[in-house]
Amino acid sequence: MTELSFHMAQQVLDSQPFSALVGARITEFGDGAAVLEVDVREELTQxxxxxxxxxxxxxADNALTFAAGTTLGAAVLTGGFSIQYVRPAGGRTLIARAAVVHTGRRQAVVRCDLYTADDERAERLCAVAQGTVLSALPT
Known part of the structure; x- marks a missing residue:
């Protein structure tokens, strides 16, 4: 398994053109968990x-895969996920907190809670996601 450090995880995120467009950043990474943040701006609203x-x-998708990468290694792909929107997302910052629920040899089940934070960093839950992440390494 290839270990993925916080610095390497941020480099992987930065190499994704869509992540750069959205302005995503990793704020926590390791031990079966990852936190991804995006600043809310007008271009990202409906x-x-x-x-x-x-x-x-x-x-949610990226936070799920990064969290799983801490247990499965760097070469992972989303197998699928579902998301339930709890309330409209307003605020200053979107925070996606993902944690591995179970890891097997080639896949992990991961949960992600999505919050928006205001100027004082008070958080409100806006969505919940769960998915399966697969090791992309050949068997």
Whole structure:
């Protein structure tokens, strides 16, 4: 298994053109968990001024795979995930906190809670996601 450090994880994220476009950053990484943050800005909102659901899905997907990467190694792919939107996402920062629930030899089940934080960093839950992440290494 290839160990992935916090610095390497941020480099992987930075190498993804869409992640750069969204302005995502990793703020925590390791021991079966990862936190991804995105600053809310007008270009990422929908017609009612809330953060677009696609941005929440993006954040969940990447947080899930980065968390799984801490247990499966660097070469991972999303096998699938579901997301439930709890409330409209308003605020200053989107925070996606993912944690591995179970890891097998070639896959991990991961949960991600998505929050928005205001200027004082008070958080409100806006979505919950769960998915399966697969090792991309050949058998």
């Amino acid at each position: 017609q009612n001024g809330f953060l677009h659901g696609g941005v929440l899905s993006y954040a």
